[in-house]
Amino acid sequence: MYPSLFIHTVMLSASFAANAFGQSDISDPTTRAEFALSALQIFYNAGTGLWSTTGWWNSANALTIVANLAKVDGNQQLQSLASRLFANTLVQAPPQNPQPGVEGNHNKKREDLNDTLVIFxxxxxxxxxxxxxxxxxxxxxxxxxxxNKPTGAYIDVMQLPIYKTGEKAKIATADVNDWIDGFYDDDLWWALGWIAAYDVTQDKEYLTLAESIFAAVATTWGTNCGNGGIYWSWQKSYVNAIANELFLSTAAHLANRADDKASYVAWAKKEINWFTASGMINSRGTINDGLTSNCKNNNMTTWSYNQGVILGGLVELNRASPDDSYLALAAKIAKAAIAELSDDSGILHDKCEPSCGADGTQFKGIFVRNLQLLHEAAPDDAYVKFIQTNANSVWMNNRDDGNMLSIDWAGPFINPANASTHSSAMEALIAAITVK
Incomplete structure (x- = not known):
């Protein structure tokens, strides 16, 4: 890894950095998150447009995290960094797509919700x-x-022409086929990432790309479970929660940003109606991983991200088409998840800890990100307490001397941290900014 000059010269002024490093601890949520971003960017390889030590879909989440911090932090240097990072990833990341072209003819458009067009x-x-x-x-x-093992030297973000002082980040024309890989959760993570980039920059290119990704996935609507929902992948072997929650969330986010609001509202409603009838929400109010081959709840693990993505989807759908039932369902799931997945100290855990693989390490931050959205829409002291408790524990108990963040938010720090463990834990720090 190459220690990026970003730490001192992009986001933080010299005087601010000197003062911050001189403190034994930092209590301000914004400052904590900024230092965490400095550490996260050590993993960013500008030559690939991805964060090293983690995966393709994880990098989509890291991009979203940078955008979310830029949205709540007034630091103009940070927002400039974010806009340039988005532009760079748009250009550099497509060659890293692990499975481009596994499906074809994605540009066909379903004309209405009753159309049966399916392309696999x-x-x-x-x-x-x-x-x-x-x-x-x-x-x-x-x-x-x-x-994702490019030859040659690691390229620091500050060495690219796009980062020249005063030069506005240039946006390349995007091809939807560069961002889809046959796994619909991956595709939709990138769609949400580009929506987040649009929120920061207001550059339509990002929104258009997100719409194109969604349109490609929408052509796959219809599973063996009631002819509704989407499969996990082009293999059509599993109907799971995460892909369908992401479909809901992407449609609902687009409903509040794109021109064709009515169509996206209709898709979001169609998905949530199918999802709530599917049986994936169990009697405790939490969500299991998916459905069996005969379309019953498989009673598999209630991973934290499956409790999270649906919250953001319901919040955005309620914003686009208000209905009290949406926020009520979100609150039920959120509180059930906090009760089920927190330890006695209120710290969030997934059952794979401390030995989670490269996917499981990402999950918890996704829950907190979406809980933050729910709190903004329907404030609740229980969410504030949960977010602050987890953010404080991450900073005080799960951080090394280089401000790297590891897997167990309760601590102690488990070496080594990577871009996935770090970015996930960083989501708690960002959420704490909004509830301070």
Whole structure:
């Protein structure tokens, strides 16, 4: 890894950095998050547009995290960094797509919600990229040999021409096929990432790309479970919670930003109606991983991210088409998840800890990100307490001398941290800014 000059010269003024490093601890939520971003950017390879030590979909989440901090932090240097990072990733990341072209003809558009157009695997040219469930119900992503291992020197973000002082970040024209890989959760993580980039920059290119990704996934609507919902992937072997929650959230986010609001509202409503009838929400109010082959709740692990993504989707749908039932359902799921997944001290955990793989390490931050959205829409002291408790524990108990953040938010720090553990824990720090 190359220690990026960003730490001192992009986001923080010299005097601010000197004062902050001189303190034994930092209590201000914004300052904590800024220093965490400095550490996160050590992992960012401007040559690939991704964060090293983590995966393709994880980098989409890291991009979203940078955008979310830029939205709540008034630091103009940070916002400038974010806009340039988005532009760079848009150009540099597509060659890292682990399985481009596994499906074809994505640009066909479904004309209405009753259309039966379904396009799967027109090429059949799988790359070896795959996702499987291990014996502990944890997702394990398998990448093609040599994936994201570019030759040559690590490229620091400050060395790119796009980062010249005073030069506005240039936005490249995006091709939707660069961002889809046959796993619909991956596709929609990137769609949400580009929506977050649009929120910061107001550059329509990002919103258009997100719409195109959503349109490609929407052509796959209709599973063997009531002819509704979407499968996890082009293989059509599993109907799971995360892909469908992301479909809901992306549609609802687009409803509040894109021109064709009515169409996106209709998609979001169609998804939430199917999802709530599917049985994936259990009697405790939490969400299991997915459905069996005969369309019953599989009673697999209630991962934290499955409790989180739906919250943001319901908040955005309620914003686009107000209905008291949406926020009521979100509150029920959020409080059930906090009760089920927190330890006696109120710290969030997933069952794979402390040995989570590269996927499970990302999950908890996604829950907190979406809980933050729910709190903004329907404030609740319970959410404030949860967010502050977890953020304080991350900073005080789960951080090394270089401000790297690890897997167990309760502590102690487990070496080594990576871009996934760090970015996930950083989400608690960002959420704490909004509730201070």
């Amino acid at each position: 695997n027109s090429t059949g040219a799988g790359s070896g990229y795959n996702k499987i469930m291990d014996n502990n119900d944890e997702v394990v992503t398998v990448y093609p040999e040599g994936w």
